[in-house]
Amino acid sequence: MIEHEVPAPRPLLRRPEDGELIDVAGVAHFFRLTGEHTGGRFAFEEFTLEAGIVGARPHVHAEHDEYFYVLEGELTLHNGDGEVTVGPGHLLSAVRGTPHGFRNAGTGTARALCLYTPAGYEGYFRDVHAAVAAGAEVTDELLAEFRARYRTASH
Incomplete structure (x- = not known):
């Protein structure tokens, strides 16, 4: 390969165990x-x-969109008009500027997927996790401080 040529992009295969686990507030x-x-x-x-x-309590993102897809259990989603409890197969599209949030109001474990576009909000979870690991208590003020860094506001 000539020195100034950039290699062609390649597909990236991730195994089930490949990823970064960030535990934040349960x-x-x-x-x-x-x-x-x-x-x-x-x-x-x-x-x-x-x-x-x-x-996440109801909030609004200014710079990224989020898409939630429920895999198992039930999630109670804030969809801008109020809350709705949904199960597997439901999808919530929360484009930037739309209020949204989620909680598990059910009796079992809930599992879901979330897609962020563009990327970057994973930094919020890293920052909160690092602060807690350093001894900080998860408070509304702490979360608001970190959300502000990522152009996110409570709703």
């Missing part, structure tokens, strides 16, 4: 793809939350 975020893998185009995660856990 939600296990398993990022299968991050911006580092996709050139910043998108991030892809599988997340799990036990009964009674609030994944």
